[in-house]
Amino acid sequence: MPGTPVNTSSANERKLNFWEKLYLPEVFKGLGYSFRKMISEPSYTFEYPEEQWYPPDNYRGRPVLVEEEGKPRCVSCNLCAKACPPMAISMQSEDIGGAKERAPQWFEINMLRCIYCGFCEEVCPEEAIVMSKEYDMTFQDRSEAVFGLERLLIPAERLKDRLDYLEVEKNKQFGQQWDFQEENNIHSLRDRKFLKWLSTADEVS
Numbered sequence: 001m002p003g004t005p006v007n008t009s010s011a012n013e014r015k016l017n018f019w020e021k022l023y024l025p026e027v028f029k030g031l032g033y034s035f036r037k038m039i040s041e042p043s044y045t046f047e048y049p050e051e052q053w054y055p056p057d058n059y060r061g062r063p064v065l066v067e068e069e070g071k072p073r074c075v076s077c078n079l080c081a082k083a084c085p086p087m088a089i090s091m092q093s094e095d096i097g098g099a100k101e102r103a104p105q106w107f108e109i110n111m112l113r114c115i116y117c118g119f120c121e122e123v124c125p126e127e128a129i130v131m132s133k134e135y136d137m138t139f140q141d142r143s144e145a146v147f148g149l150e151r152l153l154i155p156a157e158r159l160k161d162r163l164d165y166l167e168v169e170k171n172k173q174f175g176q177q178w179d180f181q182e183e184n185n186i187h188s189l190r191d192r193k194f195l196k197w198l199s200t201a202d203e204v205s
């Protein structure tokens, strides 16, 4: 209706007293509260970069490749690249013969795409790609953010914390750490459907 004010007060609206209506006393009250907290509470912030933060073993920093005896542990199976949601990983395999058969000729992770989800680490059958503790990265241009083997390979000894952590914690969701819910496990679901189909096929024949 014409003439009706847009902002009408509701029945539950608190009525302000004289001092609250003055506005400034409330501002000083708020500042006083913040100041008291500044003095009385411990500081949770770091004076970075002078003061460094050392992440725990379950931290997901930039993904790196494990180097053993000067060579990548990776067998260039391409699983990590397939699992990577933003398609940050690319590689080319080469035949190297011997028991291992294949290794990456080149391997790249585009760190501008990486979302640090850790899927690559989860799917890798060799524990050849792991999430490191490195979190501070800066680039001058986009090409610097594409890490090749020379930047990705880290000796296994320097990744011991993470590798030890994975030994205990990796794949805990498959029944070891949490209460195992069989219906949540896609593989057992598939297997159960297959077994059901088998038993029905047996009955029919």
Ligand code: SF4
Binding pocket: 063, 080, 083, 084, 085, 086, 087, 088, 089, 109, 113, 114, 115, 116, 117, 118, 119, 120, 121
């Ligand atoms: S952490 Fe996630 S986004 Fe980054 S490379 Fe691995 S799978 Fe891709």
Ligand code: SF4
Binding pocket: 073, 074, 075, 076, 077, 078, 079, 080, 081, 120, 123, 124, 125, 126, 127, 128, 129
């Ligand atoms: S999943 Fe592991 S072994 Fe396979 S290509 Fe990736 S890093 Fe290499």
